[in-house]
Amino acid sequence: MDRIKIIGGNKLNGIIPISGAKNAALPLMIASLLTADILTLENLPRLVDVELLIRILGNHGVDYSVNGRREHQDSNYSRTVHFHARHIVTTKAPYDLVAKMRASFWVIGPLLARIGRAEVSLPGGCAIGTRPVDFILDGLRVLGAEISIEKGYIDAKTHKGLVGGEYTFPKITVGGTHVMLMAASLARGDTVLHNVACEPEVINLARCLNSMGANITGAGTSEIHISGVSSLSGARIKVIPDRIEIGTYAIAVAMVGGDVMLKGSFPRLLDSVLQILRKTGVNIIENAEGIRIQHNGDAIEPYNIETRPFPGFPTDLQAQFMGLMTRANGISRITETIFENRFMHVQEFVRLGAHIALSGQTATIKGVKRLQGAQVMATDLRASVSLVIAGLAAEGETIINRVYHLDRGFERLEEKLSNCGANIKRIHGDNYLVDKSSSTAAIS
Ligand code: EPZ
Numbered sequence: 001m002d003r004i005k006i007i008g009g010n011k012l013n014g015i016i017p018i019s020g021a022k023n024a025a026l027p028l029m030i031a032s033l034l035t036a037d038i039l040t041l042e043n044l045p046r047l048v049d050v051e052l053l054i055r056i057l058g059n060h061g062v063d064y065s066v067n068g069r070r071e072h073q074d075s076n077y078s079r080t081v082h083f084h085a086r087h088i089v090t091t092k093a094p095y096d097l098v099a100k101m102r103a104s105f106w107v108i109g110p111l112l113a114r115i116g117r118a119e120v121s122l123p124g125g126c127a128i129g130t131r132p133v134d135f136i137l138d139g140l141r142v143l144g145a146e147i148s149i150e151k152g153y154i155d156a157k158t159h160k161g162l163v164g165g166e167y168t169f170p171k172i173t174v175g176g177t178h179v180m181l182m183a184a185s186l187a188r189g190d191t192v193l194h195n196v197a198c199e200p201e202v203i204n205l206a207r208c209l210n211s212m213g214a215n216i217t218g219a220g221t222s223e224i225h226i227s228g229v230s231s232l233s234g235a236r237i238k239v240i241p242d243r244i245e246i247g248t249y250a251i252a253v254a255m256v257g258g259d260v261m262l263k264g265s266f267p268r269l270l271d272s273v274l275q276i277l278r279k280t281g282v283n284i285i286e287n288a289e290g291i292r293i294q295h296n297g298d299a300i301e302p303y304n305i306e307t308r309p310f311p312g313f314p315t316d317l318q319a320q321f322m323g324l325m326t327r328a329n330g331i332s333r334i335t336e337t338i339f340e341n342r343f344m345h346v347q348e349f350v351r352l353g354a355h356i357a358l359s360g361q362t363a364t365i366k367g368v369k370r371l372q373g374a375q376v377m378a379t380d381l382r383a384s385v386s387l388v389i390a391g392l393a394a395e396g397e398t399i400i401n402r403v404y405h406l407d408r409g410f411e412r413l414e415e416k417l418s419n420c421g422a423n424i425k426r427i428h429g430d431n432y433l434v435d436k437s438s439s440t441a442a443i444s
Contacts, residue, residue, distance in 0.1 A: 001401070001402060001403075001404065001429060002403050002404065002426055002427065002428050002429060003399055003400060003401050003402075003403055003426075003427050003429060004388065004391075004399070004400040004403045004406070004414065004424060004425070004426055004427070005397065005398070005399050005400075005424070005425055005426075005427055006373070006388065006391035006392060006394075006397070006398045006399075006400070006422070006423060006424045007373075007396070007397055007423035008256075008371070008373055008391055008392055008393055008394040008395055008396065008397075008398060008423075009256075009393075009395065009423075010256065010392070010421045010422055010423050011256055011257045011258035011297060011421060012252060012253050012256055012257075012258035012259075012260050012392075012417070012420040012421055012422060013258045013259050013260065013420055013421055014260060014261075014419055014420040014421065015260070015261045015263050015419075015420075016249050016260055016261070016262050016263065016416045016417075016419075016420060017077060017263045017264060017416070018241045018242060018245055018246055018249075018262055018263060018264045018265045018290070019043075019045040019046075019077055019078050019241070019242055019245060019411040019412075020043035020044055020045040020078045020238075020239035020240070020241065020242060021045070021200075021201060021204075021239060021240050021241060021242035021243065021244070021245075022045060022047055022049055022050070022242060022244075022408075022409045023174070023199075023201045023242075023244070023316075024200070024201040024204040024205070024239050024240050024242075025041065025044050025045060025047075025050055025239045026049065026050070026053055026103045026106075027103070027106060027178040027182075027201065027204075027205045028041050028204065028205060028208050028237065028239060029041065029044075029050070029053050029054070029057060029083060030053070030057070030103075030104075030106050030107055030109075030110060030178075030182070031110065031182055031205065031208055031209060031212070032057065032062055032083035032084070032085050033057070033060065033062065033085045033088065033107060033110035033111060033114060034085075034110045034113060034114055034182060034185065034186060034209075034212065034232045035085065035114075035212055035231070035232040035233055035234055036085065036086050036087075037084075037232075037233045037234030038082050038083070038084045038234040039082070039083045039084075039208075039212070039234055039235055039236075039237075040080060040081070040082045040083075040234070040235070040236040040237075041080070041081050041082075041083070041236075041237060041238075041239055042078075042080045042236065042237070042238040042239065043078040043080075043238050043239040043241075044078055044079050044080070044081045044239055045077075045078050045239070045242070045411045046077070046078065046079065046411050046412075047407065047408060047409060047410075047411055048404070048407045048408045049101055049103070049408045049409065052097075052100055052101040052104075053101060053103070053104060054081075055097065056093065056097045056098070056101065056104045056107070057083065057085070057107075059090065059093070059094070059097060060085070060088050060089065060090055060091075060093070060107065060111070061085065061086075061087050061088050061089035061090070062083055062084065062085045062088075063083070063084040063085075063086070064081055064082060064083050064084070065081070065082045065084075066079055066080070066081050066082075067079065067080040067081070067082075077411060077412070078239070078411070088111070088114065088115055091111045091115050091117040091118050091119055092119040092120075092153075093105070093107050093108075093111075093118070093119070093120040093121060094121060095121035095152060095153075097121075098120060098121040098122075098123050099121065099123065099124060102123045102126060102131060103175065104123075105120055105121075105122075105123045105133060105136075105175070106175055106178055106179050106182075107120060108120045108136070108140070108154065108156055108179060109140070109178070109179035109180065109181075109182040109183040110182045110183070112140060112143075112145055112156050112157075112158060112162060112183055113162055113182060113183045113184075113185065113186035113187065114186060116157060116158050116159065116161060117156070117157045117158075118154070118155075118156045118157075119153050119154070119155050119156075120153065120154050120156070121152060121153050121154075122149070122152050122153065122154060126380070127341070127344060127379050127380045128339045128340075128341055128342045128344075128380055129339040129340045129341050129342070130340070133154075133175075133176075135169050135170060135171065135173050135176045136173070136175065136176045136179050136180075137154065137156075138167070139167045139169070139176060139179070139180045139183075139193075140156060140162075140179070140180075140183060142165040142166070142167040143158075143162040143163060143164070143165055143167075143180075143183055143184060143187050143191065144158050144160070144161075144162050144163040144165070144187075145157065145158050145162065145183075146158065161186075161187070161188055162183055162184070162186065162187035162188070162228075163187055163188050163189055164184060164187045164188060164189030164190045164191040164226070164227075164228055165187075165191055166191070166192045166193075166194075167180065167191075167192075167193055167194070168193075168194035168195050169193070169194065169195040169196060170195075171195075172195060172196070172197050172309040173197060174197040174199050174201065174202065174309075176196075176197075177193070177196040177197040177199075177202050177224075178201075178202065178205055180193055180196075181193075181202070181205055181206060181209060181216065181219075181224065181226065182205075182209065184226040184228060185209050185212075185214040185215075185216065185226060185228065185229065185232060186228060186229065186230075186231070186232065187226075187228040188228055189227075189228055190225065190226065190227050190228070191225070191226040191228065192223065192224075192225055192226075193223065193224045193225075193226070194222065194223050195222055196222060196223065196224050197309060197310065198220050198221060198222060198309065198310045198311065199309070199310040200220075200240055200243060200269050200310070201240070202219055202220065203219045203220045204237070204239065204240045205219075206219030206220075206224070207219070207237065208235060208237040209232070211235035211236075211237055212232040212233055212234065212235045213229055213231070213232045213233050214226070214229060214232060215227040215228075215229060240266075240269070241264050241265050241266060241269065243265075243269035243270040243273075243314070244314065244316045244317060244382070244409070245410060245411075246262050246265040246269065246270055246291065247270050247273045247314070247317040247320065248317065248320050248385050248389070248410070249262055249293070249416070250262065250273070250274070250277055250282070250284070250291070250293045251277070251317070251320045251321060251323065251324050251389060252320075252388075252389045252392060252417070253282070253293040253294070253295055254277060254280065254281075254282045254293070254295050254300060254324055255300075255323065255324050255327065255389050255390075255392060255393045256297060256392045256393045256422075257295050257296055257297020257298075258293075258294075258295065258297070258420070258421070259292070259293070259294045260292070260293050260420055261289060261290055261291075261292045262290045262291045262292070262293065263289060263290045264289075264290055265290045265291045267286045267291055270314070270317075271311060272311055272312055272313050273313060273314070273317060274291070276303055276305060276313065276321075277293075279301065279303055280300045280301045280302075280303050280324070280328070281295070281298075281300055281301045282294070282295050282300075283295065299327060299328065299329035299367065299369075300324055300325070300327060300328045300329070300367075301328060301329070301330070302325060302328035302329070302330035302331055302332035302365075302367060303325070303328075303332055304332055304333045304334070305318075305321060305332075305334055305335070306334075306335040306337055307334075307335070307336050307337050307338050308337060308338075309338070315336060315337075315338040315339060315342060316382050317382070318334060318336055318342060318382070319342070319345045319382045319383045319385075319386035320382065320385060320386045320389055321334065322334050322345065322346070322349065322356070322363060322365060322386065323345075323349065323386040323387075323389045323390045324389070325365040325367060326349055326352075326354035326355075326356070326365055326367060326368065326371060326390065327367055327368065327369075327370075327371065327393060328365070328367035329367055330366075330367055331364060331365065331366050331367070332364075332365050332367070333362055333363070333364050333365070334362065334363045334365065335361055335362045335363075336361050336362075336363075337361065340361075342380075343358055343363055344379040344380065344383055345379065345383035345386050345387065346358060346363060348376040348377060348378075348379075348383070348387055349371075349386075349387075349390060351374045351375075351376055352371040352372060352373070352374055352376065352387075352390050352391075352394050352398065353368060353370070353371045353372040353374075353394075354368060354371060354390075355367075355368055370393075370394070370395050371390055371393055371394035371395065372394055372395050372396060373391065373394040373395060373396035373397045373398040374394075374398060374399075375398075375399045375401065376390075376391075376398065376399070376400055376401070377400075377401050377402055378400055378401065378402045378403055378405045378406065379402075379405070380405055381405045381406070381408050381409045382409075383405075384400065384402070384403060384405040384406045385406060385409075385410055385413070387400050388400060388406070388413070388417075388424070391424075392417070392422055392424070399427075403426070414426050
């Protein structure tokens with residue numbers, strides 16, 4: 001398995017191009033199932049999760065084609081991809097595929113809406129929590145779906161097509177909002193959804209559906225109205241920039257110091273995060289090119305956060321922000337309110353010399369002057385990148401194992417960081433690795 005080696009201490013200076021958002025790309029790709037025409041997605045990031053979903057959609061019969069490089073386009077980054085679900089050959093989403101990429105469960109909405117049937121493997125839990133789908137199923141029942149669970153599969157069907165209804169989510173769910181938007185778009189009559197997610201990725205999907213002929217109002221607020229239509233056509237839509245990537249690199253500059261332009265980023269995607277970073281002492285300049293992050297590398301002011309649905313502090317930046325607080329000059333508290341088990345990075349930070357105590361869903365961090373490089377283990381996508389950030393600031397060498405998590409959600413991470421001066425490289429390894437430069441043998 002690959003690992004990443006970092007020699008800490010270098011500041012970051014230069015430009016980082018921000019990629020299309022993974023969490024916008026996935027629902028947009030799934031929306032291609034709603035039409036027999038071509039759905040074109042621009043700025044689609046090159047990520048393992050995107051490639052996996054292409055395979056999963058392919059299993060349903062969705063063709064795809066990729067544009068070649070255009071003039072003035074950097075061929076290394078995001079692409080324009082065409083998805084064509086002319087015929088759906090199966091309504092079954094098998095366990096071995098869904099288990100690899102949880103969001104693929106969301107195909108249940110479009111399959112039900114377009115075909116009237118969906119047999120989708122229950123996604124199961126993951127490292128950060130049990131991740132149930134009960135609210136999604138309740139919402140689909142309101143639209144007339146008959147749902148049974150057999151041998152780990154959800155069997156959802158509707159004989160006369162979905163019918164509009166009114167549903168209030170007991171808890172804000174991003175995936176639940178995506179699924180109901182797609183299902184209700186082709187339901188007969190009107191649907192009103194309450195207590196929905198307001199994430200920018202929801203707005204990106206609603207705009208895509210409306211450009212396909214849907215009739216959705218209220219996306220970005222807590223109440224959405226959908227007037228169902230009989231069919232949807234093809235469209236072309238751009239994937240929004242990745243706000244989690246923007247926040248991650250902003251925190252990296254705050255951690256080691258430097259001056260970096262995050263190119264193609266919009267501040268409104270992560271206002272709450274930028275405001276908090278300013279309060280910790282980071283200088284942030286917003287202009288037409290993007291968001292410029294400056295910090296002199298001195299200690300950061302401590303700041304307490306609680307993760308919240310958008311526009312609150314995103315849970316997907318919690319681990320990265322904790323990394324930053326490990327070097328703050330004082331005590332900070334971080335409370336995770338979205339997922340029940342999203343502190344697995346804590347023990348890894350402690351291996352790097354951080355002082356963190358856990359009590360229930362709150363971590364108390366006492367900042368230290370310097371972290372010390374060590375071997376650490378990545379456990380989930382966002383925890384992985386928080387270890388990279390810590391490694392950039394730690395004294396000496398940090399080796400991060402299981403970096404396949406990183407490739408799921410960060411496009412060309414090592415390249416973007418090393419182009420700004422970080423001493424970071426990927427060590428392609430089998431099961432047994434002798435990395436001469438660090439004169440140690442490591443077994444993955
Ligand atoms: C999306 O996951 C994101 N994934 C997650 O990012 C993100 O952390 C999460 O939203 C919250 O912002 C994608 O967009 C692909 P939820 P999702 O449904 O939709 C509970 C990453 O690193 N819940 O908003 O699966 C659930 O257990 C990933 O990119 C139910 O109880 O999350 C959680 O506690 C990690 N029943 C809370 O709601 C349900 O039916 C929010 O989950 C659905 C959800």
